[in-house]
Amino acid sequence: MRIIVCVKPVPDPKHWNRLQLDPKTRTLVRKGIPGTINPLDRHALEAALTLREQEGGEVLVVSMAPEDSQPVLKEALAMGADRAVLLSDRVFAGSDTLGTAYVLSVGIERLGEFDLILCGDETIDGGTAQVSAQLAEFLGTPNVMHVSGLEVSPGKPWLARSQIEHGYTLVEIEPPMVLSVVKTINTPRYVTLMNILEAEQKPIEVWSANDVTLSEPWAGLAGSPTQMADLFAPERKGMAEMITGDPKEQAAKLADRLHRLGFC
Amino acid sequence: MSDQVESKIWVFVEQRRHVVAEVGLELLGKARSLAEPLQWKVAAVLVGHELDALAEMVLSFGVDEALVADDALLEHYCNQAYVKAVEGAIRQYEPQALLLGATAMGTDFAPRLAARLRTGLSAHCIDLDLTPDGQLLSLVPGWGGNVMARISCPKTRPQVATVLPGVFPVPEPGRARGRMVSLNPQLQPEDLGYRVVETKREEAPKSGLETAEVVVAGGWGVGSKADWTRVEELAAALNGAVGATRPPVDEGWAEEKQMIGQSGRTVRPRLYIGLGISGHMHHLVGVKSSELSVAINSDPKAAIFEHCHVGLVGDLKEIVPPLVEAIKQYSQQEPG
């Protein structure tokens, strides 16, 4: 079985308090914030590794990111992926989700046939939750999002469980397919020192725009249909009316107000 | 009946088993107010099977057209079939904008459709604007709510956006004046892509949060599972429901169904009290429509004080107990 996992390097959320908005350029300053695998993509990778253990085959990791993201791909290899491909080119920079899905799709086309592509449902930085479905559209395969369970039995259609509001849908689906997972699907494994050493031997290939066939214009900032018109810190409505005093006085004043409004 | 569709803004009104998702109605209201200055018409798009009654219902929300894609193969939601059912109509009638709820269905259907049409899509919007020249500007929270982005889609049409549920109010229904147009989807079984085996509603006991008049929500600042009783006591004193931000849910102090915000529930109480909550957009989108909001937080610079009506700077462990006592005394004075 050939499984591809799409992994996005994101700035580590543990350090987001250091994120700054440059008021002049209106861009996020993320200098010095270390990268990590998008948290849900670890669950996608875990699902792939479990399936490989069960069915045999290989797990490939694909990422579109700047070249300095290689340590993040090493993390994925240390978790157990066999091989990683980093799609990296200035032409790809600034892609919106259509552009990202398009670039990933041409990279995956070069990788050849696959049974399953696994993605996270959404990323924590952009958080659009759009790439997996758009990737499936470019590749012409079916896709299921919000996947919290997967049952694979050889020779039969697979069963994917997709979370919806207040419940779930169970669907029968045949490979090749794209699935994007939610975090309840599994618990990602820990990486040992041994795994990290092993990962050193595993290949990371870096592919530029010249290594893939871009027949459509959607890649990069120039090709992306959406644009960021503005970026700003959340609107401040102005300060609340403050109730002051020592804690007892504050409590009494608030209770009095709630009483006058009929809440007690 | 002429089948020429004139609406420039289309709203996908999601239904499962003939029950519509409220966000679809919320968007009908918003679409009408966006369209008015430009004198654009607004359509509701319904996809499914045996939808006549729903078409009547959406028309009562003042839309000009109800565009109905009705086919037995559309009975259960399947993204590829849904895309095929509306793609042709979009190419033919060229709407300027298409709005969908950011639900499980909307977040799956919208990206596939937008990719098929090779157009732009903005996700999880919390506000929408339409410029006089017809550009849709969507407000999108990013980075855990630390920043807001305004997204435009200057070159391609339609401009597509998914909008978080509960951001806009549900409009009042009135007299229907629009008409129904059948989209005639013409699907084959091969168009489905996958087969729905079953759809189960899990007995997620209603938390009562969505309809509660009073919501007391606790955040990370509550401190521990033992201290969580403070949140519950205050809620009980006010006959209210207990809500939470994400950290208390992750820690197991509160249950998943109590989470309020982007990934949780949206509440519309008359009174919201936030205890030990910093005020991330992810949480605040879920409490935006509270009539009166009160926050207790020990950090005077907490963002929540910028978004609520009444603020108390202090330790909730010191303020909540006397507050509960005082409320109980008032309630005893005037029973019932």
Ligand SMILES: Cc1cc2nc3c(=O)[nH]c(=O)nc-3n(C[C@H](O)[C@H](O)[C@H](O)COP(=O)(O)OP(=O)(O)OC[C@H]3O[C@@H](n4cnc5c(N)ncnc54)[C@H](O)[C@@H]3O)c2cc1C
């Ligand atoms: C994609 C995504 C979706 C998300 N969806 C949601 C969602 O739906 N709902 C949600 O809630 N979160 C959501 N989050 C998480 C969200 O970004 C915030 O992390 C979360 O809302 C913060 O919760 P908090 O305010 O309780 O905690 P914190 O931000 O840690 O704030 C705790 C506050 O308590 C105060 N405090 C501490 N001690 C005391 C005391 N003794 N007395 C009074 N005050 C005290 C502190 O000053 C601080 O302001 C989401 C995140 C992501 C990335």
Ligand SMILES: Nc1ncnc2c1ncn2[C@@H]1O[C@H](COP(=O)(O)O)[C@@H](O)[C@H]1O
């Ligand atoms: N640049 C990228 N490289 C590889 N995979 C990505 C990239 N962006 C998004 N993905 C995948 O798509 C999923 C959803 O991302 P998003 O639509 O950006 O929220 C992620 O969890 C990843 O699996």
